Amino acid sequence: MTAATTAAPGRPWYSPGSLRAKLLLWLVLVHLLAAVGVAWFTYASYDRLIVTSKDDQMQTLAESYAGNANVPELRPTDQRSIFERGAFVIQVWNGRGELLASSWPELAMARQPTEGMSTVRMASGDEDEVWRVYSTGPAADADRFQVQVIQNGGFVRRLVTKRALSLTAPIALLLPMSLAVLWLVVWTSSRKLRSVALDVAAQDERSLSELSVSGVPAEIAPLVEAFNSLLGRLRQAFAVQRRFVQDAAHELRTPIAAIGLQLDNMRAEVPAEVIDEHYVHLKGGVTRAQHLIEQLLRLSRQESSTEPEAPVQLDVASVLRDSVAQLMVIADRRRIDVGFEGGAVATVTAPPTELRSIFDNLIDNALRHSPEGGVVDVRLHEVEGRPVVDVVDNGPGIPPALIDRAFDRFFRVPGTAAEGSGLGLAIARMAAQRNGLRIVLANRHDSQGRQAGLQARVHLMGDPSVGGAAA
Incomplete structure (x- = not known):
């Protein structure tokens, strides 16, 4: 025994x-x-x-x-x-x-x-x-x-x-x-x-399937059936929540877009010396609202996917280049120098959209928190013989006392002026955990010990048992 x-x-x-x-x-x-x-x-x-x-x-x-x-x-x-x-x-x-x-x-x-x-x-x-x-x-x-x-x-x-x-x-x-x-x-x-x-x-929130009672001893079958009933009620509750988020995001998308167009039209018709200061604040708020709506829709689609995309073998360097190219619009607008260094060869078996979601959100987060004219480096290299991806910026970083909360939904560092919804890192971590990857955040320091930015490291061979908890 x-x-x-x-x-x-x-x-x-x-x-x-x-x-x-x-x-x-x-x-x-x-x-x-x-x-x-x-x-x-x-x-x-x-x-x-x-x-x-x-x-x-x-x-x-x-x-x-x-x-x-x-x-x-x-x-x-x-x-x-x-x-x-x-x-x-x-x-x-x-x-x-x-x-x-x-x-x-x-x-x-x-x-x-x-x-x-x-x-x-x-x-x-x-x-x-x-x-x-x-x-x-x-x-x-x-x-x-x-x-x-x-x-x-x-x-x-x-x-x-x-x-x-x-x-x-x-x-x-x-x-x-x-x-x-x-x-x-x-x-x-x-x-x-x-x-x-x-x-x-x-079981998780994306796949609350009923448990099979075939072959289960008769004494345990009532417990399994009761648990299946609970799972059914949870599925309904999650479905209601997701529909609410989707409906709210869709309903907000159109009026927010209309407000943005009206602001652009108003700026063209009203004298610049009158409207400039108010326009900047209004336009920033509309931009943040639009970004939040897009992130909510992305998060909702990610959580409500009952038939997840099939994983395939992906070349990490190629996926990183696509992510950098797609986000160059934001980098050019803020005059941020984006560098890419692919010093290692690595492949990952994952759904393409989920791997893109991880890198897109990490690079987007770095671009939004770097100062105008700053630098963001994306590096694919090896650490202790294992491939990792580092997304490094020269922004303000995260206070050490708050770094453990960085992956919480809607969390934004108090006092930050960067535009954002507080959902990007949460979405990246969820996608990483589902595919056995691990994201770790760490502040960077210069030679004099002063905080000099943030490094987000993706361990491509991370232990799924630790997941994002280490971050």
Whole structure:
């Protein structure tokens, strides 16, 4: 049995924390008690049967000798026959209490005063000195005989034990087999429980599929069905939430776009000295609202995808070049120098849109937080023999106390003037986690120890068990 059968720390051995261990423990104890009970019953039955049989033989033999008219001629026996083969010792007494004949004279057994069976223990306390004696009644006539038939009690005990062991031997052989079958049945049942647990662990907000009840033990089926009912209610709740986000984003997209067009028209018609200051603030707000709506739509599509795109093998350098080229519009508008360095060859198996989403959001985040005229570097290289992608900017970075919250939805560093929705890093982390990648944020410092920007590192061979938590 495995370690699962051991009791949990702090629990008594007879009450382990595991259901499988508890079943095995008590069923094994029941089987062992049953085996001991059968062995005891077998021994007691054979003891009664053999002792009764031997007693009957001794009575028959004694009465046959007692009926003789003359002193019977006895065949002498030896010690080995008596102790090892259970030979009877026969004594013939006359009415005056004199021993007339004995098949083994060395046995100094006195004449028993009463008729019938008796147990006599000789001076020695050894088991071999316990004797079973059958004695005929005292002879009233001096010419009549009293016969005693004696058998060694130790031989009878050994015979009973031998016969009982021969009968219980098959039970002793079947017990390990029975316990093995028992363990297999319990292990098979608990394996189905583990299978259900793995199915539950595989569920996420994007794939809340019902658990199969086929092959599940009848005792567990109601629990699985109840969990399926809960999953159904969760699916409905997530669907309502996603529809709300999608509908809200779609409804906001058109009026926000119209406001932006009106602002552009107003700027063309109103004198510049009157409108410039207000236009800048209004246009910035509209731009942020448009970006937020696009990010909400992207996040909603990402979460509500019930049929995710099939993963394919992608060349990371090629995907990075496409992302940089697409975002050059933002870089040119803010006069940011974007550099790309592909010093390593790496491939990733992932859906193309999800890998693009990771790099697009990280580069977009770097461009928005870098100052105008700043620098953003995108590097594909190896660290400790493993490929990574670094997106480095020279912006203000993130205060160390807040860096763990950078991936929270709608989180923006207080006091930052950069445009953004606070969703880009959250979207990138979700896509990375689904594909076994890991994103780590770290502040950069110059030679004098002053904060000099932010580095977002994507580990292309990250451990899925840590996911984005390390970030």
